[in-house]
Amino acid sequence: MNKPLRRVAIFCGILVLALLVRVNWVQFVQGDKLKTHTDNRRVLVERYAHPRGDIIVDGKAITGSVEAKSGDLKYKRTYKDGPMWAPVTGFASQVYGATQLENLNDGILTGTDDRLFFDRTLSLFTNEEKKGGNVVTTLNGDAQRAAYSGLKGKKGAVAALDPKTGKILALASTPSYDPSKIAGMGDGEEWKKLDKKVNPDDISLNRALRQTYPPGSTFKVVTAAAALEHGLINDIDTPTKTPLPWIMPGTTTPLKNEGTIPCEDATPRVALRWSCNTVFGKLGSDLGADKMKETAEKFGFNSEQFTPVRSNASVWPKKLNPSETALSSIGQFNTAATPLQMAMVTAAIANDGKLMTPYMVDKLTDPNLDVVKQTDPVEMSQPLSGDNAQKLQQMMETVVKEGTGTRAQIDGVTVGGKTGTAQHGVNNEGNPYAWFISYAKTDKGSPVAVAVVVEDSEAARGDISGGGLAAPIAKSVMKAVLDRAK
Amino acid sequence: MSVVTNTTTIGAIEAPSRRNTELILLAFAVIIPVFAYANVGLAKDGTLPTGMLGYGVGLTLLAGITHLMMRKFAKYADPLMLPIATLLNGLGLVFIWRLDQEPSLGKAMAPNQLMWSTVGVALFLAVLLVLKDHRVLQRYTYISMVVALVLLILPMFFPGVNGAKIWISIPGVGSLQPGEFAKIIIAIFFAGYLMVKRDALALASRRFMGMYLPRGRDLGPILAIWALSLMILIFETDLGTSLLFFGLFVIMLYVATERTSWVVFGLTLSAAGAVGVASFASHVQTRVHNWLNPLELASNGGVTETAQAMFSFGSGGLFGSGLGQGYSKFILGIAPKSDYILATVGEELGLTGLMAIILLYGLLIERGIRTALAARDPFGKLLAIGLSGAFALQVFVVAGGVTGLIPLTGMTMPFLAQGGSSVIANWALVAILLRISDTARRPAPAPAPSPDAEMTQVVRP
Numbered sequence: 001m002n003k004p005l006r007r008v009a010i011f012c013g014i015l016v017l018a019l020l021v022r023v024n025w026v027q028f029v030q031g032d033k034l035k036t037h038t039d040n041r042r043v044l045v046e047r048y049a050h051p052r053g054d055i056i057v058d059g060k061a062i063t064g065s066v067e068a069k070s071g072d073l074k075y076k077r078t079y080k081d082g083p084m085w086a087p088v089t090g091f092a093s094q095v096y097g098a099t100q101l102e103n104l105n106d107g108i109l110t111g112t113d114d115r116l117f118f119d120r121t122l123s124l125f126t127n128e129e130k131k132g133g134n135v136v137t138t139l140n141g142d143a144q145r146a147a148y149s150g151l152k153g154k155k156g157a158v159a160a161l162d163p164k165t166g167k168i169l170a171l172a173s174t175p176s177y178d179p180s181k182i183a184g185m186g187d188g189e190e191w192k193k194l195d196k197k198v199n200p201d202d203i204s205l206n207r208a209l210r211q212t213y214p215p216g217s218t219f220k221v222v223t224a225a226a227a228l229e230h231g232l233i234n235d236i237d238t239p240t241k242t243p244l245p246w247i248m249p250g251t252t253t254p255l256k257n258e259g260t261i262p263c264e265d266a267t268p269r270v271a272l273r274w275s276c277n278t279v280f281g282k283l284g285s286d287l288g289a290d291k292m293k294e295t296a297e298k299f300g301f302n303s304e305q306f307t308p309v310r311s312n313a314s315v316w317p318k319k320l321n322p323s324e325t326a327l328s329s330i331g332q333f334n335t336a337a338t339p340l341q342m343a344m345v346t347a348a349i350a351n352d353g354k355l356m357t358p359y360m361v362d363k364l365t366d367p368n369l370d371v372v373k374q375t376d377p378v379e380m381s382q383p384l385s386g387d388n389a390q391k392l393q394q395m396m397e398t399v400v401k402e403g404t405g406t407r408a409q410i411d412g413v414t415v416g417g418k419t420g421t422a423q424h425g426v427n428n429e430g431n432p433y434a435w436f437i438s439y440a441k442t443d444k445g446s447p448v449a450v451a452v453v454v455e456d457s458e459a460a461r462g463d464i465s466g467g468g469l470a471a472p473i474a475k476s477v478m479k480a481v482l483d484r485a486k
Numbered sequence: 487m488s489v490v491t492n493t494t495t496i497g498a499i500e501a502p503s504r505r506n507t508e509l510i511l512l513a514f515a516v517i518i519p520v521f522a523y524a525n526v527g528l529a530k531d532g533t534l535p536t537g538m539l540g541y542g543v544g545l546t547l548l549a550g551i552t553h554l555m556m557r558k559f560a561k562y563a564d565p566l567m568l569p570i571a572t573l574l575n576g577l578g579l580v581f582i583w584r585l586d587q588e589p590s591l592g593k594a595m596a597p598n599q600l601m602w603s604t605v606g607v608a609l610f611l612a613v614l615l616v617l618k619d620h621r622v623l624q625r626y627t628y629i630s631m632v633v634a635l636v637l638l639i640l641p642m643f644f645p646g647v648n649g650a651k652i653w654i655s656i657p658g659v660g661s662l663q664p665g666e667f668a669k670i671i672i673a674i675f676f677a678g679y680l681m682v683k684r685d686a687l688a689l690a691s692r693r694f695m696g697m698y699l700p701r702g703r704d705l706g707p708i709l710a711i712w713a714l715s716l717m718i719l720i721f722e723t724d725l726g727t728s729l730l731f732f733g734l735f736v737i738m739l740y741v742a743t744e745r746t747s748w749v750v751f752g753l754t755l756s757a758a759g760a761v762g763v764a765s766f767a768s769h770v771q772t773r774v775h776n777w778l779n780p781l782e783l784a785s786n787g788g789v790t791e792t793a794q795a796m797f798s799f800g801s802g803g804l805f806g807s808g809l810g811q812g813y814s815k816f817i818l819g820i821a822p823k824s825d826y827i828l829a830t831v832g833e834e835l836g837l838t839g840l841m842a843i844i845l846l847y848g849l850l851i852e853r854g855i856r857t858a859l860a861a862r863d864p865f866g867k868l869l870a871i872g873l874s875g876a877f878a879l880q881v882f883v884v885a886g887g888v889t890g891l892i893p894l895t896g897m898t899m900p901f902l903a904q905g906g907s908s909v910i911a912n913w914a915l916v917a918i919l920l921r922i923s924d925t926a927r928r929p930a931p932a933p934a935p936s937p938d939a940e941m942t943q944v945v946r947p
Binding site: 006026039 | 737742789793796797799800804813841844845848851855859868871874875885889
């Protein structure tokens with residue numbers, strides 16, 4: 001009977017061998033895949049086992065971590081002034097994942113990023129608790145506070161930039177939400193409130209980066225820049241020979257101005273001061289859609305910006321007939337811009353024509369605040385020459401000095417700006433959006449450019465509403481930056 | 487004169503009993519779980535567990551007593567089996583205690599398991615004491631058959647637990663899994679039956695297409711067993727046990743008759759049966775579906791037990807998270823402390839630890855088969871291979887099921903998993919194997935001095 005016994009022994013050996021091969025397959029070959037599988041709860045547990053690194057503004061953390069009292073996910077994210085900073089930080093939730101800076105720098109914040117390898121190894125030896133690195137932002141707390149409190153009770157957004165570097169100084173969006181409330185487990189009710197279907201206010205929408213609005217009259221500065229750059233106008237005080245009424249090419253419809261304003265044959269300076277639709281509509285259609293498109297795209301239209309948080313692409317429409325070009329050139333028809341985009345336009349003009357890539361992460365650090373990565377300012381493009389930029393600055397400064405933007409005046413500081421009231425909705429029946437873009441200038445150049453949009457302007461229709469609603473907010477943001485600089 | 491030329495005194499030099507080897511291995515088998523126990527306590531609470539001393543002393547006592555009894559009653563038995571069984575049982579206790587530390591996994595099971603292990607060791611000793619010679623078991627061939635059948639059919643009259651009707655509950659004692667005991671008893675029946683019928687089965691057959699087909703009257707028992715195992719599967723929804731019994735029968739039949747045709751025949755029948763049952767039994771289809779899609783989410787969107795086990799193995803990686811530092815609590819389903827205990831082993835001891843455990847089982851199986859080879863009587867051979875084969879199949883079916891090699895069937899990992907019947911039955915199984923190996927390795931009694939040998943010394947004039 002020994003021969004079959006030996007065969008059975010071999011058979012049993014094969015069974016054991018098969019088990020050994022299988023566990024090697026599962027634990028070694030497939031190990032990493034299973035270990036990092038999204039359904040594997042250990043991934044979450046590990047992720048929240050250590051305090052998350054912080055997002056820092058002005059040297060102070062605007063985020064924090066608290067130890068949860070129950071459950072297996074130890075640390076929960078907290079936010080200081082959550083609603084105010086939400087458009088910058090996004091959220092990091094134990095249930096719903098992370099967004100924006102929290103998401104983009106997740107590796108640094110959780111400490112798993114390869115660039116923190118040395119630090120991790122060190123803490124292994126020193127037996128210190130593992131902690132994530134930090135994200136140091138370019139934001140200016142005072143400017144952000146000014147923007148957020150200015151928008152309070154309204155629906156709208158503010159984007160402010162440092163024109164010389166492209167640093168984002170303020171990024172506010174209202175109404176907002178508190179990311180602290182959805183950071184932990186069992187916050188389902190709060191999470192539902194972020195759903196647009198439940199809450200039409202759409203509080204989780206980052207209006208400063210992700211919402212495009214018709215830019216209205218603020219877009220006239222882009223049209224002016226295009227006209228200057230393409231040599232259609234050379235002197236800002238020479239009449240533009242614009243008739244009134246001006247019939248849009250290819251139609252019998254006259255382009256209307258808001259109210260009775262001195263637009264006939266106005267100079268570019270006067271036209272911008274009074275926000276003449278006829279002058280800029282004609283400039284745009286005389287230039288043609290292609291030249292307008294070229295300049296608009298140099299300002300950043302038609303492409304997404306990565307700050308590193310992605311912004312939606314602002315739109316200069318692709319196909320336009322001359323009358324549509326005229327409408328687009330005054331920021332109507334299908335032209336659309338994010339607040340960030342209009343801040344970029346303003347910043348490029350204030351920075352003598354040079355557009356810097358906007359960014360909001362100054363540096364990434366390890367837990368001990370040693371720099372892991374420093375962001376350097378990068379020039380994005382030069383939409384207009386220095387001379388032309390200065391001409392445009394003069395025009396915008398006139399707007400604030402004696403035009404529609406007088407409410408943005410700051411004592412002892414040169415301010416340039418442009419109001420806008422963008423009509424939207426079917427037959428323009430929606431409440432118009434109030435826009436204001438501006439920059440402040442001192443003898444050391446311009447430290448701030450800002451774009452403000454207020455959606456639900458209940459004020460009377462007319463150019464003045466941009467100046468009335470949005471300009472004071474822009475002013476307080478500029479003032480906050482100027483005060484800090486002193 | 488050299489020893490080689492002394493051909494007259496074979497066996498006079500006493501064969502090594504290997505009891506000292508066993509003692510040293512037993513010391514390891516006690517020390518390792520005690521350290522593991524301390525490790526869990528330190529990892530979970532930062533202190534040594536309170537029951538540490540009692541646990542250590544208890545395990546030492548159990549091992550010591552069994553060893554002394556082995557010296558007295560089974561002097562020549564295999565030295566590896568007892569230490570391996572002790573080590574696996576000890577580690578099993580540590581893992582169950584470790585899982586007891588997770589309140590979400592239900593009430594503490596370790597104290598009960600310790601009690602059942604003690605009963606198991608007591609039964610082990612009882613078998614060694616009572617069963618002086620394994621051949622006595624031959625007398626009970628047909629009684630064994632009746633007992634095994636009763637044990638197998640009994641659970642049908644009790645309510646099923648978690649879908650499988652494999653339990654009988656005795657008031658005051660708790661529930662028992664008679665299948666575990668039936669495994670041993672049916673091996674005794676097969677060994678006795680086949681020893682008598684092996685020649686008839688092997689020789690009285692017709693040759694057909696190069697294969698020896700058995701006669702109908704000899705075919706009867708195999709068909710009966712096949713039908714029985716299918717019945718178990720259908721009525722008790724117990725895939726594992728039916729597979730185990732059928733496999734056991736085919737192995738023993740093959741060894742007894744030395745006819746490959748029986749194996750082919752057996753495999754064909756079992757394949758036909760499996761496909762037949764799988765085509766209409768929904769729980770079998772579910773198991774197969776889970777096996778093919780281990781990571782698929784459950785219908786309620788949750789992570790399935792199968793997936794949780796896979797994640798445990800994957801997260802354990804090469805070296806594991808360390809005892810007590812894994813997340814076995816995620817395996818919330820039916821049996822984290824019994825069927826799925828290997829997942830905890832895989833996560834906390836890693837690939838290395840799991841391979842070591844599998845190799846321990848492999849070694850135990852190999853020692854069992856070796857015993858079968860060494861046994862001098864056909865009944866002992868058949869019984870030893872039956873018991874080792876059943877053990878091997880059980881280990882393969884459980885470990886293969888949990889690691890996703892084959893569809894999952896509900897059975898317990900011998901010694902390691904929580905379960906009273908299992909641990910008691912397996913201690914008895916090891917006792918019988920040790921008894922057979924003791925008989926096999928016992929040196930033949932020294933022959934009486936041969937007068938002829940002395941005659942050669944006489945110098946005749």
